[in-house]
Amino acid sequence: MPELNSQPKAEITDAASAIAVLDAVAAQPTLVRINQAGRQIDALADLLGRVPLRLACLSSFTMDPLKASIELHGLRAGFRFETYVAPYGRFEQELIDPSSGLNAGGPQAVLLAVRLPDVCPALYDSFNGISPREAGDILGEWFTRLGTALRTFRERSSAPVLMQNYEMPLSPALGIADAGGPHSQASTLRDANARLQQLSRDIPNLYVMDYDGLVARVDRERWCDPRTRLFARIPVASGHYWRLAGFYVSHLRPLFGLSKKVLVLDADNTLWGGVIGDVGLNGIQLGQDFPGNAFVEFQKRVLDLHQRGVILAIASKNEPGSVEQVLAEHPQMVLRARHFASTKVSWNPKPPALREIADELNLGIDSFVFMDDSPVECDLMRKSLPEVLTVQLPADPAGYSASIDALDCFEQWTISEEDRKRGELYQAETGRRQLQAVVVDMPAFYRQLEMAMTLYVNHLPHVGRASQMTNRTNQFNMHTVRCTEDDIRRFMTDDQHWVVTVALADRFGDNGVIGMAVVDRGVETWRVPLFLMSCRILGRTVEQSFLRWIAEKAREAGGRRLEAEFVPTAKNRPFSGFFEQCGLRRARDSGDIQLWEANLAAGVEPIPDWIRVAVE
């Protein structure tokens, strides 16, 4: 039986206590706990909700009971949702009618939770009574309706729409024959899901969430409660509200820059069993048999995360050198020194170590996840750095790899080439900083880097990466306006704009595409409505050189002025001061918006000689 908190109001005084409230709900997401936390949502939102978002929920079933869970999960991720829940079954009218609650509210994201059993019931409850052709007609008609509604909405709004896919039935219509038959229920529903994927490719900014995968993972037999389904059109059992809400939010995070980026791991009893300082290199548990194989399996799961773009680091309390020795010499290690962007081994507390890692990597501490087996270390981390997501490993190492699988905070909608080699990029970054430590003056340091910058104008293969950068870059970003791939493609193909992407290589390797700008090419005045750069490149004069290149192009084209805006946010402090360094003048302010400009007639300062420039 769940534990019931007799004190309905926990004291919420700071971010750490707010997160403790949410973690307590997550530990036992009962209706009572969800409601108790929901009652304090305003106080929680003031401390945790840093990204306000108007979220609309459209559904074929009663979705209101999920609202509190969605909002609480959102806060844990950093969202402050203003949630609109449309009456059940009204999704088509809401999408089509210009005066619907959905359209009137100007949503910034839409969850479209349609269950196929609600809209095409024959495919589920009387499949054997219809012919394959009739089944095809039913699906054809449904996709025509859905496509029409979505296209109509798309003409009005570019907000991302996240649709859930269709679930397999609890019991297949043809019984054991269903798995193999050519016109089985399973194959019909798989076809429906393939058509849904196709729709998401045809209509911009439409995403498919694997709801069927979630139901299968959690427990298909107990996912629905027939009592609430039949009585109130609430199909999902109340015990799963929390899980379903988390599923929706994890799909929203990457669209609004709220996915985590870095996983910091403890070493002893996390990467291997035992304490290296006590048992030595040959005494730690790591190998073919339990418990050593549990740690090997865990490391493989971590490596797999890394290979889709998650940056790894180590924070371990140990004698300096000991952890490094295991990384270099232990034959069973899956993870090696090259996989870690930073390794902190000392007897100092771990929260400052994480801060150091964040500084080294130029990443916000709120994009960090910390994993440790020690409840003491985890507790200290939660209290000192509540913005870090702290995950305590279970007592039994057999459960370690499941802790990795349960993380839904690193999600990205697309995995780019840059993601696959991100680890190398950050590893090289550490090499560059070491070089910086031995070089005396900065120009000498810049020269030793042998930097080569390549600029691409309206280069269509960069559409995905450009959009991704607008969604992920929070720090060196003039105003953190997010762009979809479609937005970027539009800028690239009209006559007025340039989308300039910039790639950088140096003696340590290829950094890939690390910055972008949108340029509005006027006659007298060129404007820069979007300018951003990956933080790991900052401080090497690349950012100034990039803006100077744009200014020079404007001057060559006969432009007299360059204009750009800066809108300070909670995260883009690294950008402040940048325009001034580049010689721009703060012309005026309007609200939060600072307008900066440069007079091009006076000439443009050249790009420093330590950067080679090529244009593609």
Add this chain to the structure above:
Amino acid sequence: MDSGMTNSDKFKSIIAAILQVDEDTVTDQLTPDRVDTWDSLNHINLIGALEQEFGITLATENLERTQSIPVLKSLLAQHGVVV
């Protein structure tokens, strides 16, 4: 739950949490007509919460909002929970 909590305290605390009222107001006089948070949707939440907290399963007909605190208590009693 604090293991010292009686079924009666627990019952009050569940009703208070779901209907968003103070525990003191949870008396036999509290009826759906008197609290605007006791709507049909919240009544379903209420039944769900009682099931979760007392580890019981109630019949679908109890989702109907024609109920009162004494009716809920006797419903629990039928399932061996005395509050």
